[in-house]
Amino acid sequence: MTTLLETSQTDARKLVKSTLTGSGIEAVGGAAAAVLAILGLAHVAPQHMLAIAAIVIGLALLAQAGVLANGASDVVAREAMGRRDKMEFEGGIGAQALAGGAALVLGILSLIGLDAGVLMSVTAIVLGVGLVLESGATARLNRLDDGAPASARGTRTRRAVAGSEGVQMLIGVAAIVLGILALIGLDATTLNLVAMLAVSVSILLSGAALGGKMAGMLAMSH
Structure with a gap:
């Protein structure tokens, strides 16, 4: 299997850097939305905080989806993905993207x-469904082969990403479940604010964990 950091080092670093940037944006957005949801739960303009949190998450x-989509073809080619893995990755x-767009509009x-x-x-x-389906793409990124010998740091970052999945x-x-209960x-x-807080924490953890892995891979490429 061709490793991510083989052949074209420039292209590989570009892909890793863009993924790192997208993960950073996701983590910051998660942190901001979490603060908004907490303010809403503290009865500070709860309806407005809820809507703004949804927009920030979206x-x-x-x-993040835009960054991953931009480099998806490189990941598929470099990892020699089969049809099932490709569908899981691109579907995630x-x-x-659909969940983010829907959250933004709503x-x-x-x-x-x-x-x-x-x-x-x-x-x-919608965000709940998006998180469940997105985990396939995160899992595939976690299996990227950087071509470097196994290390304690690499093991920790892989475990962190797997845990966030x-x-x-x-x-x-x-x-x-919370959305359905609120809908009926x-x-x-309150239920929707709790859901937004949970989703915010999830994307914060996911973005931070994946960003840590990408930062480690970038360091290995130098």
């Missing part, structure tokens, strides 16, 4: 005064 997911990126609609309860409940469900799937399912008439604002 932008973070779109940014597509799900992330957040804006909620912010301008449409039915916030329903819109934000649907947003929680598991958390991401659990939070995705939880967000779906329970305390919609």
Whole structure:
């Protein structure tokens, strides 16, 4: 198998750097959205905080998906992916982009005064589904071969990313459940704020873990 850092070192570093940038944006967006959700739970303009958190999450997911989509063909080629792995990887990126776009649009609609309860409940469900499906792309990126000997740091970063994948799937399912409960008439604002907080923490952890792996790979390439 061709390793990521073989053949064209310039292209490899460009791919790793762009993925690192996207992961950083995702992590920052997750942190910002988490703060907004916490403010909402503290009864500081909860409806506005909820809608803005959804918009921030949507932008973070779109940014990360855009970066990954830009380098997807290189990853597929370098890793010699089979049809199933390719579908899992590209499908995960597509799900992330769709979830991010939906969260952005629904957040804006909620912010301008449409039915916030329903819109934000649907947003929680969509983001939950997006997290579950996106985990396939994250898992594939975690298996990228940097061509370097095994190291303690490399093992730690792979484990960190793998751990964030598991958390991401659990939070995705939880967000779906919370969104459904909010949609059927329970305390919609609180449930949706909790869902947004959970999703925010998930993308923060995922972005930080994947960014750590990419930073390690970049260091190995020098």
